[in-house]
Amino acid sequence: MLRDHLALPGTKKGCNQGACGACTVLVDGERMLSCLALAVQFDGRSITTIEGLSRDGSLHPLQRAFIDHDGFQCGYCTPGQICSAVGMLQEIERGCPSHVTGDLSQERIALTRDELRERMSGNLCRCGAYNGIVDAITSFQEGVE
Amino acid sequence: MNPFTYVRAPNVGEALLQGARASARYLGGGTNLVDLMRETLEHPAELIDVTGLSTAITEHADGGLLIGAAARNTAVAEHRAVRTRYPMLSRAILAGASAQIRNMATVGGNLLQRTRCTYFYDHVGSRCNKRHPGQGCDAIEGFNRNHAILGASSACVATHPSDLCVALAALDARVHLSSTRGERTVEFTDLHRLPGDRPDVDTTLACGELITAVEVPALPFGRRSTYRKVRDRSSYAFALVSVAAALELEGGTVKDVRLALGGVAHKPWRAGTLEASLKGRPASEELFVAAAEEELEEAQPLRHNGFKVELAKRTLVAVLMELAGDLP
Numbered sequence: 031m032l033r034d035h036l037a038l039p040g041t042k043k044g045c046n047q048g049a050c051g052a053c054t055v056l057v058d059g060e061r062m063l064s065c066l067a068l069a070v071q072f073d074g075r076s077i078t079t080i081e082g083l084s085r086d087g088s089l090h091p092l093q094r095a096f097i098d099h100d101g102f103q104c105g106y107c108t109p110g111q112i113c114s115a116v117g118m119l120q121e122i123e124r125g126c127p128s129h130v131t132g133d134l135s136q137e138r139i140a141l142t143r144d145e146l147r148e149r150m151s152g153n154l155c156r157c158g159a160y161n162g163i164v165d166a167i168t169s170f171q172e173g174v175e
Numbered sequence: 176m177n178p179f180t181y182v183r184a185p186n187v188g189e190a191l192l193q194g195a196r197a198s199a200r201y202l203g204g205g206t207n208l209v210d211l212m213r214e215t216l217e218h219p220a221e222l223i224d225v226t227g228l229s230t231a232i233t234e235h236a237d238g239g240l241l242i243g244a245a246a247r248n249t250a251v252a253e254h255r256a257v258r259t260r261y262p263m264l265s266r267a268i269l270a271g272a273s274a275q276i277r278n279m280a281t282v283g284g285n286l287l288q289r290t291r292c293t294y295f296y297d298h299v300g301s302r303c304n305k306r307h308p309g310q311g312c313d314a315i316e317g318f319n320r321n322h323a324i325l326g327a328s329s330a331c332v333a334t335h336p337s338d339l340c341v342a343l344a345a346l347d348a349r350v351h352l353s354s355t356r357g358e359r360t361v362e363f364t365d366l367h368r369l370p371g372d373r374p375d376v377d378t379t380l381a382c383g384e385l386i387t388a389v390e391v392p393a394l395p396f397g398r399r400s401t402y403r404k405v406r407d408r409s410s411y412a413f414a415l416v417s418v419a420a421a422l423e424l425e426g427g428t429v430k431d432v433r434l435a436l437g438g439v440a441h442k443p444w445r446a447g448t449l450e451a452s453l454k455g456r457p458a459s460e461e462l463f464v465a466a467a468e469e470e471l472e473e474a475q476p477l478r479h480n481g482f483k484v485e486l487a488k489r490t491l492v493a494v495l496m497e498l499a500g501d502l503p
Contacts, residue, residue, distance in 0.1 A: 047210050054275055063275045066209045070181050071202070071224055118274065126253045129269045129410065134258040151410035152273020 031069045032079060040080035040109045044154075051153035054110040054117075055079050061117025063152075080109035083116065092116065092170045101166035103157035111153045115167045118149045119174075141171055177215075183224040187387060191355050193223045195383040201225045203245065203284030206276050211289060214296060216306065226281060229388065232257070238393035244283030244351075244386045248339065249274070251282060261391060263400035263419045267342035270404040273411050283386040286340060286350070286366065289377065290333035290441075291413055292322065304330045305374045312374075320479040321415065324487070325471075326440040331374030332477060334438055335367060336413050341437035342402055343389060344445045345419040351388040354381060360390070367442035374441070396423035396431060403494050404437070405486060414438035416486045422458075422498040429453045429462075432495075439474075439487055446470045449491065458499050460492065467491040 032038045032055070044052030046065050053065040056078040083090040092112055095101070102108040122145075125137050130148045139145065146164055155163065181202075184190035194201055200219035202208055203226055211217040229243030232254050240261075242251055251257055252268035268277065271285075294301040294314040302311040314322055314332050322332040340363075348363040366378055380386075394400075400421035406412040417437035423430045432453050434446040449470040456462055467488040474484045496502070 046213070048206055048276060051273065051275060060278045061275045062279050063206070066204075066206050066276075066279065068181065068202075068205060068209060068222075071183075071205065071226065114275065117278075121249075121274065124253075126249065127258065127265065127269060128274075129266070131269075134262050134265055148410050149274055152275045 032064060032077075038079050038081050041113075042106055042109060044107070044110070049154075050107070050110075051114055052107050052110040054114040054153065056113055056117055059117065059120055061114050078113070080113055083112065090116075091173065092166070095166040095170040095173075096163070099166040099169060100159065100162040102155070102159050102162070107153060107155045107157075111150070111155065111163055114150060114153045115170075118146075119167075119171060121149070141168070143168070177212075177218045177220075179212075179219055179222055181222045181224065183227055185227060187228060187353050187385065190223050190225050190228065190385055191353060191383065193221065194385060195355055196221060197382055199223055199383070201283070201385055203281035204247065204276075204279035205284075206272070206280045207284065207288040214298065216289075216296070216298060225283070225385065235393070238395070240391040241351075242282055242389045242391065244281060244388055246282050248272075248277040248280045248282065248285060251339075252277065259398065261342070261346065261394070261397045261400065263345065263397070263402045263421060264339070264342045264391070266402035267338040267404075267417075267419055270402060270414075270417070271338035282339070282389055285337055286343075286386060286389070287378065287380075288337060291336045292333040293318075295333060305333060305370075308373065308375045315477065318479060319477040321413070321438075322477055322480055323440050324474040324476045324480055324483045325436075325444055326369045326442070327475065328370045328372065328374070330372050331370035331441065333370070333374065333441055335440065335442050337443070338402065338404060338414065338417060338437060340367070340443045341417055341435045342419040343391070344443035345400075345421065345433040345435035346391050346394060346397065347433070348392070349390045350386055351390060352380065352384050353387050354384040356381075358387075363389070364443070364445050370441045394421060394433070397421050399423065399498055400433070401494060401498060403490055403497075405490055416483055416490050418487075418490045418494045420491075420494045420498060422495060424458055424499060427457055427502070429456055429458050434491065436487055436491070439483060446491070453495075458495075458502055460496060460502065463492045463495045464488070 042052040044050035198220035202222045230246045233241040301313040404417040421433040436444040452466040
């Protein structure tokens with residue numbers, strides 16, 4: 031649907047079974063896997079793909095950070111990584127805990143390296159650019175703050 | 176994929192009317208059902224989208240919770256009352272799948288997800304009694320490292336994949352069901368079945384019956400609870416063994432305890448033997464070890480999963496020690 035009918039090829043089909051995260055898009059700002067989503071279920075919802083993150087031909091600052099920090103090699107997982115990171119940062123913003131959060135009662139959760147890695151674990155990178163990905167997201171987040 | 180129709184149910188009554196056909200399936204977040212359809216393991220003629228039904232998480236005056244079946248996993252895990260009163264429930268959800276999947280998956284769908292046994296999925300090359308009753312099971316003599324050690328049968332050794340369900344089994348949850356014949360409530364531990372000679376039947380739900388809510392009763396000592404999951408990688412993997420536990424101590428004695436195991440059986444395994452042998456006894460590592468041994472006595476490991484027996488015991492003891500804090 032996204033790639034062939036709407037001509038938005040940024041979103042990638044990876045595993046096609048919900049295991050790799052390459053197809054991650056934002057649904058009303060929340061990250062989801064488009065490969066497990068029937069389009070009809072999302073009638074009336076706002077879907078943001080990687081194409082929707084750049085503005086007037088200039089890259090989203092997180093896209094720029096991925097370039098600056100070597101956050102990819104082949105680039106196939108990158109649109110999913112970036113959409114996922116945008117959703118993830120909103121989850122952090124509203125205090126959503128993760129598997130590695132020590133104290134579940136705390137309202138503000140700091141995005142430590144462990145928190146970031148756990149929260150991004152649904153996005154695989156077969157090139158192994160993980161360190162660059164973590165650096166890119168960290169530097170973007172520090173810039174926002 | 177086979178052709179199918181889709182309808183979005185505006186209310187429970189409409190969902191039940193549409194869902195009464197044997198060829199219909201209720202659709203939640205789709206994180207398991209859509210995959211099963213793509214793999215041709217499920218081929219519903221009608222999909223009834225029930226994500227428009229109740230997503231409410233209601234706090235009862237006595238401290239219990241009622242969770243609408245359409246509530247997303249993330250919404251439950253991050254809910255303030257769940258995080259503070261039932262940390263095991265938050266932790267179990269957060270230990271499962273990925274954030275993207277938790278954002279999509281509903282509570283009702285989580286309960287009804289199917290096993291990830293690779294022989295069940297391999298419809299081209301493997302025999303499976305869950306897929307085709309009477310066909311045989313290639314997992315029993317196959318690579319069965321991930322399979323069941325408790326409650327399995329000669330027909331099926333699959334495990335239940337959910338983390339959330341392990342916590343709900345420990346918490347004495349109840350499942351609210353609706354059908355065209357009326358409403359009923361079942362104990363969570365009676366929702367899923369052991370395989371016996373009908374491994375194709377995962378639950379005790381009747382045809383067309385719909386999960387509308389999950390009720391978690393008040394458990395004051397639920398604040399001292401946790402969920403620990405042991406898996407092959409530290410994130411985004413199914414459990415080899417997991418433990419949901421809540422412990423109440425009074426003067427060093429076990430006043431009350433709730434324990435359930437995941438990754439070891441066809442259903443979330445409520446560790447009743449263990450609970451009984453802990454209650455009223457002075458808490459100590461020796462007691463925990465002895466009780467865990469007792470719970471796992473009936474374990475029947477397969478060729479490749481013998482390690483799970485020891486792993487289950489050690490995880491039980493480690494979690495109990497963590498919850499007990501500093502023991503004398």
